[in-house]
Every structure is written in structure tokens, then in C-alpha cells.
Amino acid sequence: MRVFEDIESIERPFQNGVVTIGNFDGVHRGHQTLFEKVMKKAALMDGTSIVMTFEPHPSRIITGKKKPPLITSYERKKNLIREAGLDVMICAPFTREFASLTAEAFARDILAKKIGARAVVVGRDYSFGKNREGDIRLLREYSEKFGFEVDTVDWLPIPGEEGGKISSTKIRALISRGKVADAAGLLGRHYQAEGTVRRGRNRGGRLVGFPTANISLKELLCPSAGVYAVFVDLDGVRFQGAANVGVSPTFDDHIFTVEIHILDFDQDIYGREISVSFVEKIRDEKKFPDIPALSEQIEKDAARAREILSAASDQ
Numbered sequence: 685m686r687v688f689e690d691i692e693s694i695e696r697p698f699q700n701g702v703v704t705i706g707n708f709d710g711v712h713r714g715h716q717t718l719f720e721k722v723m724k725k726a727a728l729m730d731g732t733s734i735v736m737t738f739e740p741h742p743s744r745i746i747t748g749k750k751k752p753p754l755i756t757s758y759e760r761k762k763n764l765i766r767e768a769g770l771d772v773m774i775c776a777p778f779t780r781e782f783a784s785l786t787a788e789a790f791a792r793d794i795l796a797k798k799i800g801a802r803a804v805v806v807g808r809d810y811s812f813g814k815n816r817e818g819d820i821r822l823l824r825e826y827s828e829k830f831g832f833e834v835d836t837v838d839w840l841p842i843p844g845e846e847g848g849k850i851s852s853t854k855i856r857a858l859i860s861r862g863k864v865a866d867a868a869g870l871l872g873r874h875y876q877a878e879g880t881v882r883r884g885r886n887r888g889g890r891l892v893g894f895p896t897a898n899i900s901l902k903e904l905l906c907p908s909a910g911v912y913a914v915f916v917d918l919d920g921v922r923f924q925g926a927a928n929v930g931v932s933p934t935f936d937d938h939i940f941t942v943e944i945h946i947l948d949f950d951q952d953i954y955g956r957e958i959s960v961s962f963v964e965k966i967r968d969e970k971k972f973p974d975i976p977a978l979s980e981q982i983e984k985d986a987a988r989a990r991e992i993l994s995a996a997s998d999q
Contacts, residue, residue: 685766688774697800698772699854700731704805705812707852708737710755713872713938714807714840714850718770721837722805726771731802733771737761738778753905755855755871757878774799787813791826803833804820810836844868861907864962874915874961874996877904879942881953896928896943897953899960906942909969913989915996916946917959923949926982926989927960931971934954964992 688694702720702725719735726733739758756764758775763976765773776782776794785794790813795801804823812818818826820836827834842848858867861874868874879899897916909930916925924947931940944960965986972978 685770686772686847687762688772689777690795691776691798693699694774694798697798698704698732698734699800699995700726700729700802701734701800702726702729702805703734703736703795703799703801705736705810706806707741708761708765708938709741709752709852710855710977711761711768712755712850712855712870714851716768717840718805718807718837719765719770721835721919723769725803725805729802733769734774734799734800734801735765735772736774736776737765738864739779742783745780752853752856754903755852755859755875755905757904760876783813784814787818787822788826789813790818792830793824796830796832799961801832801959803835805835805837807839808829808836809839846930850949856905859905859907859962862910862912862965862968864907864912865964868963875907876959876961877901877958878957879904880896880955880957880968883954892929895950896945898941898943899958901942907965911966911969911985913963913966913992914944915963915993915995916944917961918953918956923947923962924990924993925949926966926985927962928969932969945982945986947990963996966992 702722704722706715706718708715713833722735723733725731741752741754743752762773795804796859804827808820810820810823811925812823820834824834837922839849839851842850842854844865848854855867855870858864864875879901881899883898907929912927912929914925914927917925926947927942927944929942932943944958966985970981972981
């Protein structure tokens with residue numbers, strides 16, 4: 685997959701470009717359906733399958749706020765799009781200048797002239813241009829004017845939820861409530877977060893008897909407080925683990941942390957990058973009367989994590 689980190693670096697229009705446009709945070713099953721449609725249409729047209737996305741998240745520029753927290757980092761999103769099999773990814777830096785483009789200018793100058801779009805594939809509620817002035821009806825008008833087709837794709841329904849559709853907003857809500865197993869069904873994989881292992885408060889192994897790797901999720905979405913069964917990927921090797929998310933109330937220091945006890949593992953990995961896949965919530969966070977009681981519970985949590993992760997590995 686060729687990656688263009690800005691629009692200006694595109695030297696010439698692509699051959700019969702078939703493009704889908706969106707932020708694609710999470711690259712969930714709904715997004716994957718769009719990608720499949722793009723690739724099939726590009727194959728029929730002897731064309732180029734293209735994903736156009738944005739960095740940073742548009743709402744951070746439009747509203748001036750840091751939220752929403754991201755389901756996927758930019759690098760993770762790029763890798764997932766690559767794995768989907770697209771030919772090209774274009775990441776447009778989302779600036780105030782870019783946000784001020786009219787719908788017509790975006791369709792004419794970006795889609796038709798710069799990218800060379802011959803077909804645009806989007807969801808039925810797609811909007812574009814300054815103040816989101818453009819909708820599907822307007823996009824179809826511009827498609828006739830500037831020489832490209834418009835295909836719309838229905839959003840995927842959420843199984844068992846009448847009227848519900850798979851969306852990044854829905855997935856964020858599930859993860860923030862700790863429902864990571866439900867979120868996995870919409871993502872098509874476990875929710876995954878990356879972080880650099882940093883030094884904690886030197887109490888996991890020393891006081892509790894279970895050493896932990898502490899990471900900061902930075903701008904990534906954090907599951908609700910509690911203990912989770914997780915997979916941990918380090919340098920291409922996958923380990924089982926149990927993660928504690930929260931303030932560790934037994935210690936009364938009220939400092940929020942994400943601490944991962946990697947099962948059957950004893951290496952110094954400070955400063956190294958790990959990826960944590962949240963598979964299932966084991967329990968809510970709880971204050972214990974003393975450290976021995978906490979250690980006893982962590983041992984039970986680790987055993988439960990083994991059961992959950994062994995079953996997940998067999999699927």
C-alpha cells in the first residue's frame with residue numbers, strides 16, 4: 685500500500701480512482717465493508733482502491749477539544765488499512781484551512797482533480813465540506829458535474845439491537861463501560877492499545893508479589909476501571925496477561941494507572957513498546973483490607989485470565 689501523508693505529495697491523479705472517505709477510527713466492521721466495496725469496484729474498473737482519512741481527528745480542530753479519545757492510534761489505523769488490502773491511503777492533515785473548503789471545492793479540486801476519482805464509495809449519512817454542508821444528494825450533483833460515480837453502502841446493523849448500527853461512537857461507549865468483549869464483535873478483533881512501558885511505583889513485585897508493566901494510553905480510549913484478561917504483544921511474540929485499570933484503591937494513593945501482569949514472564953522491558961488486547965473484563969476494581977488479601981485475589985484473577993485467554997486462543 686502506498687501512503688501519502690498529505691494531498692500535495694500526490695504528483696498525478698490515480699488510474700480510475702475508487703475512493704472512500706472518512707476518519708475510520710477503529711477500522712471496525714462497518715469500515716471494512718466500505719473497503720471491500722471499494723476494492724471490488726476498483727477491480728471491475730481496472731482502477732486504484734483508495735482510502736482518504738484525516739489526522740488529527742476532525743472534531744479536535746472543529747471543536748478545539750481533545751476528545752473523542754481514539755480507538756486506534758494513527759499508526760495502528762494505517763496498519764489495519766494496509767492489512768485490509770487497499771492500494772493507496774491518503775492522510776489529509778486536518779487543519780482549519782482544510783476544514784474551510786466548501787463542499788464543491790472538495791469534490792472538484794480534491795476528489796476529481798487531485799485524486800482522479802472515478803467512483804466515490806461512502807455511507808448513506810456521509811457529509812463533507814465546510815460546516816458539513818455537503819450530503820449525499822449534493823455529492824451526486826457534483827459527481828455528474830465532475831465526472832465520478834457515487835455508491836452508497838448501508839451501515840452494518842448491530843446483532844440483536846433493533847435500529848442499532850456499528851459505529852465508532854457505539855464502540856467507544858462499550859469500551860468506556862468495560863464491555864470490551866461486546867466491542868470486539870463490532871470491531872472484528874479485540875480492542876488494542878499500545879504504550880511504552882514506564883516505571884511505576886515499584887510495588888507490584890516488591891509488595892504484592894506480581895510484577896507489572898505500567899503503560900500510558902495517552903490519547904487512546906481507556907476501558908473503565910477494573911481487571912481484564914489481556915493478550916500482550918512484545919516484539920512479535922504474544923503473551924497472556926491480566927491488566928488492572930484504575931487507581932488501585934487498596935493503596936489509597938488515588939493515582940490512575942494501567943498495570944499489566946504478564947503471565948509466565950520475567951524480563952526487564954522498561955522503555956519498550958507493547959500492545960495490549962483487552963479480551964474480557966474479569967471484575968470491577970475493589971479495595972481490599974490488606975496486601976495479602978489483594979495478592980490472593982490477583983492470583984485468582986490470573987487463573988481466570990488464563991481460562992479466558994486459552995478459550996480465546998482456540999477460537
